Amino acid sequence: MATFLQQLINGISQGSAYALIALGYTMVYGVLRLINFAHGDVYMFGAYMGFYLANNKWIQSNVGTSTAGAVVVMVGAMALSAGLGIVIERFAYRPGRSGARFTLAFWLGIVGAGIGHLVHPSLISLAIGALGGILVGVILEQTGLRPVRQNSRLSLLIIAIGVSLVLENGGQQVFGVDPKFFPQIISTTLWHVGELTIDSQKVIVLAVSILLMLLLNLFVKYTRTGKAMRAVSFNLDAARLMGINTDRIIALTFAIGSALAAAGGILVSLLYPKIDPLMGIMPGLKAFVAAVLGGIGNITGAMLGGLIVGMAEVMAVGYGQSTYRDAIAFIILILILLLKPAGIMGKGVVEKV
Amino acid sequence: MPKTMLELKIVSSSYGAIEALKGVSLRIEQGEIVTLIGANGAGKSTTLRSITGLVPPVSGDILFEGQRLNALPTHKIVALGISMAPEGRAIFANLTVAENLELGAYLQPDAAQNERQMDRVITLFPRLAERWRQQGGTLSGGEQQMLAIGRALMSRPRLLLLDEPSLGLAPLLVHTIFAAIDAINKEGTTILLVEQNANAALKHSHRAYVLETGSIVMEGPSQQLANDPRVREAYLGEK
Numbered sequence A: 001m002a003t004f005l006q007q008l009i010n011g012i013s014q015g016s017a018y019a020l021i022a023l024g025y026t027m028v029y030g031v032l033r034l035i036n037f038a039h040g041d042v043y044m045f046g047a048y049m050g051f052y053l054a055n056n057k058w059i060q061s062n063v064g065t066s067t068a069g070a071v072v073v074m075v076g077a078m079a080l081s082a083g084l085g086i087v088i089e090r091f092a093y094r095p096g097r098s099g100a101r102f103t104l105a106f107w108l109g110i111v112g113a114g115i116g117h118l119v120h121p122s123l124i125s126l127a128i129g130a131l132g133g134i135l136v137g138v139i140l141e142q143t144g145l146r147p148v149r150q151n152s153r154l155s156l157l158i159i160a161i162g163v164s165l166v167l168e169n170g171g172q173q174v175f176g177v178d179p180k181f182f183p184q185i186i187s188t189t190l191w192h193v194g195e196l197t198i199d200s201q202k203v204i205v206l207a208v209s210i211l212l213m214l215l216l217n218l219f220v221k222y223t224r225t226g227k228a229m230r231a232v233s234f235n236l237d238a239a240r241l242m243g244i245n246t247d248r249i250i251a252l253t254f255a256i257g258s259a260l261a262a263a264g265g266i267l268v269s270l271l272y273p274k275i276d277p278l279m280g281i282m283p284g285l286k287a288f289v290a291a292v293l294g295g296i297g298n299i300t301g302a303m304l305g306g307l308i309v310g311m312a313e314v315m316a317v318g319y320g321q322s323t324y325r326d327a328i329a330f331i332i333l334i335l336i337l338l339l340k341p342a343g344i345m346g347k348g349v350v351e352k353v
Numbered sequence B: 001m002p003k004t005m006l007e008l009k010i011v012s013s014s015y016g017a018i019e020a021l022k023g024v025s026l027r028i029e030q031g032e033i034v035t036l037i038g039a040n041g042a043g044k045s046t047t048l049r050s051i052t053g054l055v056p057p058v059s060g061d062i063l064f065e066g067q068r069l070n071a072l073p074t075h076k077i078v079a080l081g082i083s084m085a086p087e088g089r090a091i092f093a094n095l096t097v098a099e100n101l102e103l104g105a106y107l108q109p110d111a112a113q114n115e116r117q118m119d120r121v122i123t124l125f126p127r128l129a130e131r132w133r134q135q136g137g138t139l140s141g142g143e144q145q146m147l148a149i150g151r152a153l154m155s156r157p158r159l160l161l162l163d164e165p166s167l168g169l170a171p172l173l174v175h176t177i178f179a180a181i182d183a184i185n186k187e188g189t190t191i192l193l194v195e196q197n198a199n200a201a202l203k204h205s206h207r208a209y210v211l212e213t214g215s216i217v218m219e220g221p222s223q224q225l226a227n228d229p230r231v232r233e234a235y236l237g238e239k
């Protein structure tokens, strides 16, 4: 029983971090019907921003390593990641949505370079891949085939993969390939309750996650901008007719989703302090599963989905199936796609034409 | 001399390779109800979508009180005083009736003014008050149409565009909607009314245009068109 409770606590804190990331997927899907596959990398970016802010001498000497310091690190990293989210939307997805010239060629070039490098890790292979990608993109554009039309999903998917490649490789260049260790920005206390040991970090992860989700809910439900966001996710054209600047709402959605992912990145780094430029891939995929599980586009669903995925994972590990840890999320994905593709909170996806 | 509110000059619009409007010209004077009738697929909705910038025209000019709308994004066109209740109502089903109306006033900062406008909408459609806290998606078709028109009125537009407001409604509700259209116009709002129900539309409008496969084929005072044998045969179901 005690082990079970222990696992429950671990599962909830892990799950709440997944929930934070899943929110970004689900909100962006809500407004754009796009799975932003670069979202996991924004989570990584957030963790690194937290790392650099926490190690910043000025912040250390002026704010200290107190709670205030932790708050500065958290909020700062969230703000910087929100900025990254806006940049991604503005310079990658928006040109893709409007079918701007050479957008597809550019991103196919990047994806091509990635593939080239994967086939053979040399500069020549990379260049050949890039040129091949650009060529395909230009040809597609000249012939006016499907992928270059406005809002083409294939084109947006290619952009998403390209952005993800840029962030992961850029991360390796800028932050370094080797893992770094996230500083203890908040000291750990172990509380003993009966047979249970409760780690104060886990409580903090849970509390901060709940606080952020609560704030998000209040924002979306009661503010004018939050209502505009719901309107955009329900019907883009109708939202425009209300006088809503939908591009601005979409950018804001990316900003909020990215800030939440950054918060997730820092919270997880409190528990597992090893960070590296590819750290976003797995949690990104798991949070995506969480979003699908909850019913993609549904905010409450993403929170619930995150908790379930985190819980299932921790329970599996706790009961000796640790080799399957990363497989759990995918088993859940397969089950949900078989049993209830719309997700637990989904009312059936209202497809946009 | 009546003042021209909206003018379309040889406007063409397309969806990819499909040319839906082929040089449409029309004019709406201040205070009028002008109706645009035509068969399914004639381009009526596209005309409204072009005016509001949802489908920016490929060529031609759209002038609202002398200002060119062509290159403006929809939210700026709405800010100029044009509002639209789109085809199929497009109610925000996941928002309450009250929230739908609030969003209609998205660009209006004056809360007191918005309250008064909400009261006006409720006076026009008392049914909405009974559904106030209900989700838009739970409303009947007629109620959704009332909400769509009410929501469009919340921005206090000078020009109101209505796309098939009577579509799929029972006769009694059709009557309610057209009575509301008359009332809105009497209070000073200019209206462009798109309808397949040519009979009612011609009865409740001052002037009319007939659209056929993307081109205007007839225009004139509604009374006159209602008596035109060609219109009677093609659109009023007479042989």
Ligand SMILES: Nc1ncnc2c1ncn2[C@@H]1O[C@H](COP(=O)(O)OP(=O)(O)O)[C@@H](O)[C@H]1O
Pocket (backbone or CB within 6 Å): B015, B018, B019, B020, B038, B039, B040, B041, B042, B043, B044, B045, B046, B047
């Ligand atoms: N979203 C769209 N994509 C492609 N073609 C469209 C679209 N909407 C309308 N059309 C085409 O444009 C033409 C005019 O349509 P529309 O303006 O909706 O007509 P109406 O409102 O008079 O029924 C039709 O041929 C229709 O098939």
Ligand SMILES: [Mg+2]
Pocket (backbone or CB within 6 Å): B041, B044, B045, B046, B087
């Ligand atoms: Mg139509």
